[in-house]
Amino acid sequence: MAENKKATLSIVKIGGNIVDNPAALESFLYDFHQLDGHKLLVHGGGVMASKMAKQLGIETKMLNGRRITDEETLKVVTMVYAGWGNKNIVALLQKIGCNALGLSGADANTIPAIRRSSVPVDFGFVGDPDPDKTNTGFISKLIESNITPVFCAITHDENGSLLNTNADTIAYTVATALSEKYNVTIYYCFEKEGVLGDVNDPDSLILTMNREEYAVYKQQGIIVDGMIPKLDNSFKAINNGVSQVVVLHAKNLLSGKGTSLM
């Protein structure tokens, strides 16, 4: 099959809880560097952004798990995600011999996005990227030069405005766009071991899940809340060419133990 002839690319997404924990971050980056094949990192930074906003006396307003991003908040998230968070990760990767390059979606116009409509809810400077407009040529050139792209959760509208963009969505967008050229696996790292059959029992990890099983788990109320958009996104990625999505705890990145969606 043609699919098997493509080079493999692992796209790993980590959340703000790891980015803000120096010990967990270093240990995670060490594992990330050991992954075989080409790789690309996407990171959030929400925990740090909320802390920084608080220090600056800026109120954090969330709706459906998304940050309402006024002008002041855009400045905070850009400072935290593209500045401290991103460059700190890049410096740590360089230390262990991984030739990382930090990027926002504005850099080399890698990820153009469209500012979200203010109706029904005005999220402010929040953008939704279009996989078809992703600059895959430039990102591939980096990857082929053994440079590891590290994306923060900031994009732009191609009209001078930076935009706050969900990190899961960045991973989805880049993965979908690059799936034509690479055999892509997305690793969504989060605070659990994967999708659990019983949320109170870590041993109830569901190892594999297809669309039909997902529908049943949702119906049974086993999969609820924040997992739903994450998994919807994951199945959409698979629909659009991504080979595999694994939802797992960051500490299990190398073993790949988690819930594998296909």
Place this chain on the structure above:
Amino acid sequence: MAENKKATLSIVKIGGNIVDNPAALESFLYDFHQLDGHKLLVHGGGVMASKMAKQLGIETKMLNGRRITDEETLKVVTMVYAGWGNKNIVALLQKIGCNALGLSGADANTIPAIRRSSVPVDFGFVGDPDPDKTNTGFISKLIESNITPVFCAITHDENGSLLNTNADTIAYTVATALSEKYNVTIYYCFEKEGVLGDVNDPDSLILTMNREEYAVYKQQGIIVDGMIPKLDNSFKAINNGVSQVVVLHAKNLLSGKGTSLM
């Protein structure tokens, strides 16, 4: 002469006073984009960093015009320089059709630096780059792909630490390193029209200056204070292969009117 066969590269350095002034910044970036030939931008952000430090209740300590950079201050300058300042410039350049890519010296290990000795003065996380270690291969590849590198004043020690580095020095370092491949002119933009024979008379602009004239002006007390390190750096750059250095006001970038050192 071999010199004339090299492609030209303009390296422009702007200070924090422009980065922090939206109208001046947009107008400057428009001019920058009109420059002929390859180009590269280096920006400071000291004004914004001091404001942000104040907002966060962090005391700004300067010595000989350099910021003493403890751990908290390193976070602030990284947020401001590599985050908000850098990405805002990149988004504005993208808007006008300039394919900009923001970089710290940690990204793709472009500018490794050495943390400054704590003796006689401990400046903290401050680094001095070595032009010989600059990753000219990667920077040239960007330039040859019509991507415009935009460097902020952050480097790294290759051992996991980011370092605060003077933006004039970044410009000097990159210019010197790239002068083997390109016919480089450095444009140091600052708040005056250039070197003035009489500091109170804007019409007393000195149009050209060589080393001998510089020595005389210093002796006569015409060139003093902050201009001395800037001009010392400029003549060092010329000594090390840079074709020309122009000290000028940002508004005169396109005409090139200022003090031309050779």
